[in-house]
Amino acid sequence: MEATGHIQAEKLTKNFRKVQAVRGIDLEVAPGEIYGLIGPDGAGKTTTIRMLAGVMKPTAGIARVSGFDTTRQAEKLRLQVGYMAQRFSLYGDLSVRENIEFYADIFGVRGPEREERIQRLLRFARLEEFQGRDAGVLSGGMKKKLGLACALIHRPKILFLDEPTNGVDPISRREFWDILSDLHIDGVTIFISTAYMDEAERCSRVGLMYQGEIIRQGSPAELRQLVRGDLIAIVTSDLTRTELLVAKTEGVVEVQVYGDRLHVFVDDATKRQAEIENALTAAGVGIKQIRRAAPHLQEAFISLVTHQDKG
Numbered sequence: 538m539e540a541t542g543h544i545q546a547e548k549l550t551k552n553f554r555k556v557q558a559v560r561g562i563d564l565e566v567a568p569g570e571i572y573g574l575i576g577p578d579g580a581g582k583t584t585t586i587r588m589l590a591g592v593m594k595p596t597a598g599i600a601r602v603s604g605f606d607t608t609r610q611a612e613k614l615r616l617q618v619g620y621m622a623q624r625f626s627l628y629g630d631l632s633v634r635e636n637i638e639f640y641a642d643i644f645g646v647r648g649p650e651r652e653e654r655i656q657r658l659l660r661f662a663r664l665e666e667f668q669g670r671d672a673g674v675l676s677g678g679m680k681k682k683l684g685l686a687c688a689l690i691h692r693p694k695i696l697f698l699d700e701p702t703n704g705v706d707p708i709s710r711r712e713f714w715d716i717l718s719d720l721h722i723d724g725v726t727i728f729i730s731t732a733y734m735d736e737a738e739r740c741s742r743v744g745l746m747y748q749g750e751i752i753r754q755g756s757p758a759e760l761r762q763l764v765r766g767d768l769i770a771i772v773t774s775d776l777t778r779t780e781l782l783v784a785k786t787e788g789v790v791e792v793q794v795y796g797d798r799l800h801v802f803v804d805d806a807t808k809r810q811a812e813i814e815n816a817l818t819a820a821g822v823g824i825k826q827i828r829r830a831a832p833h834l835q836e837a838f839i840s841l842v843t844h845q846d847k848g
């Protein structure tokens with residue numbers, strides 16, 4: 538069967554003994570998309586990816602991935618998709634090259650094509666000069682790139698990546714995303730979970746997962762627009778007092794703390810900024826910075842989850 542690169546799920550559900558990990562989600566991902574699943578720990582991202590990759594059976598619902606039924610044709614499916622598990626493991630005492638060769642064996646990649654692909658992946662993952670090194674001594678970022686190279690040995694049309702850059706430094710994360718961009722250009726469908734909002738911004742579409750459900754879905758720009766009201770960013774000499782004063786100000790919808798900065802959502806920034814400035818000045822709080830800002834996905838997410846909890 539021809540792999541289509543298409544992902545479809547209907548009412549996909551997974552219950553563990555006491556936990557409803559995934560609660561009947563519907564999904565449709567077009568070939569060539571980069572779909573990002575974002576959400577806090579325990580939201581159900583890993584369970585969703587496992588079911589879509591054909592490594593875990595759903596309790597209910599169905600999914601078709603690249604034309605295969607993920608339950609009835611799981612074995613065939615697994616040969617068609619690339620899957621990098623959240624805690625994937627490499628063989629630490631095998632070299633970089635040997636790890637890739639190991640996956641080539643598993644997926645039956647033989648003949649002249651084998652060496653060609655290994656070379657190409659080493660180049661692609663910028664690991665050529667490290668091919669003889671033991672995988673166990675690689676940096677965190679290089680391990681992730683090697684994991685990705687292994688997941689690509691059989692040239693899948695769909696790639697499932699479960700928090701592939703978790704715990705990796707920002708420069709390596711950017712490099713990893715450069716590689717994903719190349720795959721995207723090649724037409725590979727990428728389904729990726731992440732806890733990093735800056736990564737979600739790089740996806741063509743994002744699903745916000747929370748307590749087993751996809752509570753919102755859309756392009757990063759669409760999701761940013763779901764933030765209610767205008768955003769004012771404030772830095773002052775006294776964060777705690779500022780928070781208290783701001784919360785009491787009329788027209789304030791929500792206050793979020795980012796390090797030493799407050800993000801204040803208001804009904805009308807032009808009007809409220811002056812009022813907040815006056816209130817802070819009157820209370821003797823020194824204003825270091827106050828300005829109107831554009832909401833990021835992170836704010837959108839927190840805002841949506843907060844309102845979800847309130848019902």
Ligand SMILES: Nc1ncnc2c1ncn2[C@@H]1O[C@H](COP(=O)(O)OP(=O)(O)O)[C@@H](O)[C@H]1O
Pocket residue numbers: 553554556557558576577578579580581582583584585
């Ligand atoms: N094998 C399992 N057995 C029992 N509960 C599980 C299992 N895997 C996941 N869970 C539970 O299901 C929920 C979703 O987990 P998971 O899919 O790993 O979320 P995420 O990847 O978003 O952190 C969590 O409450 C988790 O504890």
Ligand SMILES: [Mg+2]
Pocket residue numbers: 582583584623699700
């Ligand atoms: Mg997970």
